[in-house]
Amino acid sequence: MMVHSFWRQMARTLLRSVFLILWVTLSSTADVPDVKDDHSPVLHRQKRDWNFNIFFATEELQAQDLPQVIGTLVNSHSNENTEFVIFGEGANDIFKVNKTGQVSVCKTLDRETKDSYKLTARIRDINSKTQLDKDTQFSVKVQDVNDHAPIFEGELKASINERSPRGTAVMTVRATDKDDPTSPNGRIEYKLLDTDYFFIDKKTGQISVATDQLDRETRSQYTVTVQASDMPYVSGGRTTTTEVTVNINDINDNVATFKEGTWQFNVNENESPLFTVGKLSVYDPDEKQNKNPIFTLKDHSEIFSVELDDENNGVLKLRQGLDFETKPSYTFLVEVREEGVVQPADNVVGSRTSAQVQISVKDVDEPPVFTESEYSFNVSEGEMKDYIGFVSAKDPDTTKHRVRFSIVNQDCPAEINSETGRLSLKRKLDREEMDTHQCQVTAQEMSVNGLKSFAAVKINVRDVNDNPPELDTGREVYVCENDKNGTVVGIIGAKDKDVTSQNFRFTLVKKSTNFSLHDNLNNTASIVLTHGGYSTDVRNEVSLEVQISDGGRPLLTKIQTVTIKVCSCQKDRQQEFCQAIAQTGVSFRALISILLCIVTMLVIVILFALRKHYQKETLVALGKSSGEIHEQLVTYDEEGGGEMDTNGYDVSILSSACLRPAPGPPVYAVAKKPSACKGDMAMMIEVKKDEADHDRDGIPYDTLHIYGYEGTESLAGSLSSLDSSSIGSNVDYDFLSDWGPRFRTLAQLYGADVSDSDSSY
Known part of the structure; x- marks a missing residue:
């Protein structure tokens, strides 16, 4: 029935077209008399020159069917002496016109590429080529034929939950056709092939579930074939098929x-x-x-x-x-x-x-089991306790072996009784050094295997007020030159190693005429200026002795000195220059200096003793007792030519000291130079004797022997005090010069240049 309805519609459309063409032709060929009298009351219709508008050409014509006449140009001026010419899109190429006005298509057309053409028609005289009428435009419409099949678009995959109700939409497929969508060639309908689980809307392409029994555990995926057809219900239509994958999603529809x-x-x-x-x-x-x-x-x-x-x-x-x-x-x-x-x-x-x-x-052999995995005991610092607690462990097996206890840590301050597990202290504890001690205790079976287990022991040291408070040195106290009476020149605080006492009180030990102390009752105290007038040009010593109490039990106090500086200040007491006006105690550098001085003095004493010892040994080697030398001063300031110089000195006296036996009395010889006694040498000897007699700081001497000249080859050797000094000591005193300015004098006395300074004697 639908096929017959389609053909009836096509027949009606064709009849309408024929009727329209006939009506246009008859209307254009009717003679209308000319109006000769402009004032005639009868109106006459003017005759039309062109009688066409649209031509239709079919696409996809084969070469053997070309050219094909698609229409005729009609003009009232047309006769055997006229011709038609066309211009525009495809003129004289795709479309051609003959002398009588027949328009033909000469090439294959494609509506999907171009569906219409606009052309211009002209009529002219064949011989003179004179244009006989106005140009007119007309169109050529390309009629569609079913030359394209539907094409599917998009990703053809979908999913749906198992047990979905019937009619639940799965997805919508869509196919397109390049043919004219207003004609049956471009109309598409859809169809599913070979499936009972889904259905499709033939117009929209929506695929839906056809059953509510989808079960993922039975089948988790379906492949559905979809067919798209154009020219529905008409033979000769084109079809396309594709496959759509539908996955079944799992839901919780099974119990464990x-x-x-x-x-x-x-x-x-x-x-x-x-x-x-x-x-x-x-x-x-x-x-x-x-x-x-x-x-x-x-x-x-x-x-x-x-x-x-x-x-x-x-x-x-x-x-x-x-x-x-x-x-x-x-x-x-x-x-x-x-x-x-x-x-x-x-x-x-x-x-x-x-x-x-x-x-x-x-059953397995198990190690001993402690009653607790961690034991905690408290002791007070400073006390020596022979009992702080017990640890206990038992063998859980049926054998019930005895258990022996021990402490693993060697630095543990406690010791344990191996039989009873009783803990006691080995030494006194100080909370300020360490407030908690961790030890590890082991319990071992007294058996062949000797299984053991471990437990932690924590000893908490409780605080005792055993440390006096101390002044907080982080606070600065200074008085400005322009401070007025009543100015707070500084706030002092205190600190205490103990934690049980932190309620500090401050009082002055001695009353001061220039300052007062005010306890702020918040662990601080204010120092207030009561009488000013300080200046940085004058060094004044200002120090306050403050007694600090910690408020603990027992109450501990400490007296400390607060040093106050004098400063020149700007506004708001901002310091410019400060002078320390009070110092208490001994600084570290001063202490080091004092110690160095003491060490130096000890070194000097030792050096003197060594020098005397070496001098004594030298005199014994020369055959003289120490008493003979210590009580005599042998001075010389001129040296002769040695033993060979017998004219100026009698050197036998010098050598007699070495040749004379030791028990005999000492021989004192004075070497006189005959020409020198009455000259410069005699005067020099007298001066030296006078200096020795009036030297109150010198060692008294019984006799004074002066040798003005000495030979270089004396058998007795040199009696010079310089040589004796060098023989008597092997110590080099030059290092004293490196000790700084304080030891400069000592370095000059015992240094390398001592001989030079003493050479005049």
Whole structure:
């Protein structure tokens, strides 16, 4: 019926077109008389020159069917002496016109490329080429033929949840056709091939579920063939097919069920908490995200627990340790359930939601068990206690071995009785050094294996008020030259190593005429100027002795000196220049200087003793006693030519001292130079004798022997005090010059240039 209706519609359209052409032709060829009288009351219709508007050409004509006449140009001036010419799109190429006005298409057209052409027609005389009428425009419409098949667009994949109700939309497919959409050539209808689970809307292409029994566990994916056809219900139409993939999404429509009805496990009694006893596997055909079992223990939930593993199966774990001697076995039920399951569940029939668990505890040799994992005891600092507490441990096995205690840490301040576990102090403790001591105690079985265990012991040292308060040196106290009476020149504070006493009080030991002390009752005190007038040009000593009490039990006090500086200040007491006007105690540098001086004096005394010792040994070697030399001063300031010089001196006297036996009396010889006694030498000797007699600081001498000249080859050797000095001491005193300006004088006396300074004597 639909086919006949289509042909009837086509016939009516064709008849309308024929009727329109006939009407236009008749209207254009009718003679209309000319109006000769402009004032004639009768109106006459003017004759038209051109009688056409639109031509139609069919696309996709084959070469053997070309050229093809598509229409005729009609003009009232047309005769055997006229011709038609066309201009515009495709003129004289795609479209051509002959002398009589017939327009033909000469090439194959494609409506999908260009669906219309605009042309201009002209009529002229053949011979003179004179234009006989105005140009007129006309169009050539390209008529569509069904030369294109539908084409599908987009990604042809979709998904839908299992158990979706019938009619639930899955997706919409869309196909396009390049043919004219207003004609049957471009109209498309859809159809599904070979499926009972989905249907499609033939106009819109929407695919929907045809059943509510989709089950992912049965089938998780469907491939649907979709057909798109143009020219529906007319033979000769074009069709296209494609495949659409539909994935079935999982939902939680299955319950978890135990795979076994009874589970048996063996566990050693020494296993620690969180130990995995075993795996309780469950079956759930849903995907992992929809597999959410919940396990419940009917008994012994304080000892065991069930957790989920990576596959959402149950894992039985220990929550606390087991003891074979107390309970050797456990039996309890475990139930499993799952929330949020779509009902009715697919596997509800035959599911197992509970199982029995049997656990056997295996006996093992265990180490001693302490009553506590960590012991804590308190002691007061400074006390020596022979008892601070007990630790206790027992063998949990049936053998009940005796236990011996010991302390692992060598620096632990406590010691333990190996039999009883009694703890006592080895030394007094000081909280200020360390307030907490950590020790590790071990308990070991007195058996062949000797298993041992450990426990921590913490000794907390309680504070005792055993440290006096001290002045807080971080605060600065100074008085400005322009300070007025009543100005607070500084605030002092205190600190205490103890923690039990922090209520400090401040008082002045001695009353001051220039300053007063005000206790602020907040662990600070203010120093107030009562009489000013200080200047940085005058050095004044200002210091206050402050007594600080800590308020503890027992009450401890301490007296400390507060030093006040004098400063020149700007506004708001900003310091410009300060002068320390009081110093108490001895600084570290001063103490070092004092010690260096003491050491230097000791070194000097030792050097003197060594020098005397070496001088004495030298005199003994020369055959003279120390008494003979110490009581005589031998002075010379001129040296002769030696033993060969016999004209000026009698050197036999000098050598007689070495040749004379030791027990005999000392021989004192005076070498006289005959020509010198009455000249410069005699005068020099007298001067030297006079200087020795009037030298109050010098050592008294019984006799004075002066040698003016000495030979270089004397058998007695040189009696010069310079040589004696060098022989008597091997110490080099030049290092005294490196000790600084304080030892400059000492360096000059005993340094390398001493001989030069003493050469005049």
